[in-house]
Amino acid sequence: MIHSALPIIHLLRLTAVITGIGVSIVCARAEAVSTATPLTTEALSFDRIATTDLPALKNSLEKAGWPDSHIRALLGLEVQRRLNPEPVLRFEDLKPFHFWHTGPDSLPVSNLNTPELVKARTAREELVRAKYDELFPHAETETGLLDRWEEQRRWGDLPADKRAQVLALLDRSARARDDFLESRGRMLNPQEWETLWQTNHDTRRQLEQLLTADELLDYDLRNSNTAARMRNELDAFAPTRDEFIAVFRLRHPLELAFEDKPHGGDPAIDAQREAAEKSALEKTAALLGPARFDDYLISLDPVCQTLRFDGRHARTDAATVRRLYRSFLNAKQRLASLDTQPLPEREAAATSLKAGIHREFRTVFDEEATRRFLQEQSLWP
Structure with a gap:
């Protein structure tokens, strides 16, 4: 019993030593905090902030160790206060109520959205943005981050010159479609719809000539309706990268062949579509194997x-x-x-x-x- 108790005694002693060290550290930290120079009213004076040049204020906050987020928040408010302050509404500014006044005349304040007021407000907002950009020239906003994400989503690793060419092609195609629709009052007969869809087919052929096979596949995986539908439909399937590409290769030709041919428009075309879809499904089954094909099917439910x-x-x-x-x-x-x-x-x-x-x-x-x-x-x- 004595021997079995010795480790416990040693453990208790060790715990006491560690606890003592911990208490000493905590006390030392508390003493350090308590001996720190207290903030004075002068140091916290708003007048000093309000009268300090903004770049100098930013520099002082950075030297004082303020986090970037706090500096942006404070200077953002101060820029707004100096260049585009919120109006202070007083009771004497309110119009007296007269029960016979109608419409806007019965409201407590006059119209704040007159062309003159909107123009002045817009000018002040532009000043605020310009000053903030001057203070934080490399700041990336949430919108900027999402724009960069969208650019990556849309283009992947496609070179910049190819991106510009694709954008120009798509822009020409969109303008041609809009011009055609406007010229017909956006009311088309079946033959005119065929003409409009032909514009899409021509754009596709030019895109195929502009991009390599690998570039075109990557572009379609990012931007086609087929890929978007698959991302929505196959969440329960959870495809691997290779599975997604393999199924896409079977499904995307259906979009290219039949997207401009509505169901019920022509029995012969409907029969062709049905046969093509059946063939694609059979090839998908062979490609995925029984277990994964069953996963694929139920994910479409x-x-x-x-x-x-x-x-x-x-x-x-x-x-x-x-x-x-x-x-x-x-x-x-x-x-x-x-x-x-x-x-x-x-x-x-x-x-x-x-x-x-x-x-x-x-x-x-x-x-x-x-x-x-x-x-x-x-x-x-």
């Missing part, structure tokens, strides 16, 4: 897409959503098979099935999300 949307909020992965969706489909099928059983047995089995699917969903979703989905699908216990 709007109900599965709804479940995946809820899964995003629950921070669960696509595989879990697919598992729950398959359980949901199985429960629906088993419920349908109960129709031939006697009523008491059918009700008992249905209650058991619904309770089971409820328990499984609750392992992933909260009660509200579970109830909402199962009620919509008539599976609420």
